[in-house]
Amino acid sequence: MLFIAFFFLLMKGVQTGAGELLSLLEKTSTGKDEAPNAILQSSIWINEGITGMSVLIGVWVFRVFIDKKTVGSLGFAWHGFAGHAWTGFWSALAMVGAGTLVLMAFKYLSFTDAGFDIVSLISNLGLMLLVAFAEELLFRGYLLNNMMQSMDKWLALVISALLFVSVHLGNPNAQDSIIPMIEIFVGGIMLGVNYIYTKNLWFGIFLHFGWNFFMGPVLGYEVSGLNLKPILTQSLSGPNLWTGGSFGFEGSILSLILNMLLTASLVFFYERSPLKTSKMLYLKN
Numbered sequence: 001m002l003f004i005a006f007f008f009l010l011m012k013g014v015q016t017g018a019g020e021l022l023s024l025l026e027k028t029s030t031g032k033d034e035a036p037n038a039i040l041q042s043s044i045w046i047n048e049g050i051t052g053m054s055v056l057i058g059v060w061v062f063r064v065f066i067d068k069k070t071v072g073s074l075g076f077a078w079h080g081f082a083g084h085a086w087t088g089f090w091s092a093l094a095m096v097g098a099g100t101l102v103l104m105a106f107k108y109l110s111f112t113d114a115g116f117d118i119v120s121l122i123s124n125l126g127l128m129l130l131v132a133f134a135e136e137l138l139f140r141g142y143l144l145n146n147m148m149q150s151m152d153k154w155l156a157l158v159i160s161a162l163l164f165v166s167v168h169l170g171n172p173n174a175q176d177s178i179i180p181m182i183e184i185f186v187g188g189i190m191l192g193v194n195y196i197y198t199k200n201l202w203f204g205i206f207l208h209f210g211w212n213f214f215m216g217p218v219l220g221y222e223v224s225g226l227n228l229k230p231i232l233t234q235s236l237s238g239p240n241l242w243t244g245g246s247f248g249f250e251g252s253i254l255s256l257i258l259n260m261l262l263t264a265s266l267v268f269f270y271e272r273s274p275l276k277t278s279k280m281l282y283l284k285n
Helices: 002-029 036-066 082-105 118-147 153-166 179-198 202-218 253-272 276-284
Strands: 109-114 232-236
Touching: 002 036, 002 118, 036 118, 082 109, 082 179, 082 202, 082 253, 118 153, 118 179, 118 202, 153 179, 179 202, 179 253
Parallel strands: none
Antiparallel strands: 109 232
């Protein structure tokens, strides 16, 4: 547990340092030729690039030299888990799609414009892949995996979800309401439920990516407070409790309800139909 705490604090320190560098770059960029949106996009890439690479290097060092195991043992088997991966992806699209339809039905949301910028789309695609892969590797692959070795899997899941919340506290507009942090905590539980039964990362990676990409770069919601150039331009009105306000869809009670429903469904499924592969994976690790 000591190594786990040290590793997390190290990664948190890198994230904080990257955030400070971002602020400095944005201040020094003011008044230059680069457009504000371009400055924002490049700043986000710098932040996530530094954080993502630090996670990849940090996990490799700690897994190989401290745990004396391979990085692959964290849960990268594809054979037998492709269905889990695509279930995660389509579940994400179903949740965001359902939430969007509800907001449109209540006339809280409308789409005012559409534009296709291939450079922005590819940039956002790469960014969302990096975020999903790095965060799942860190929180589910390394932290949750290691904590499960020394404590009850449900307690480990709760702690990993709380750690997941802690790195989002500094996101733009995160302090506007308590709902975003509750939703991110539930999201951390949802992303980890599959892992505690299967010890495989692909479900979480595909769900995380599908959720972020469809929500932000496609439909135009803020992604955890970050505003990315989308394909669709939206207009939100109505109570922040339902729309999420400046934090985006993740800050809404609607998103929280959808996350809770999927989490409950996953627990019900795995408790009723325990996977033989999960038992085999526990034995191997």
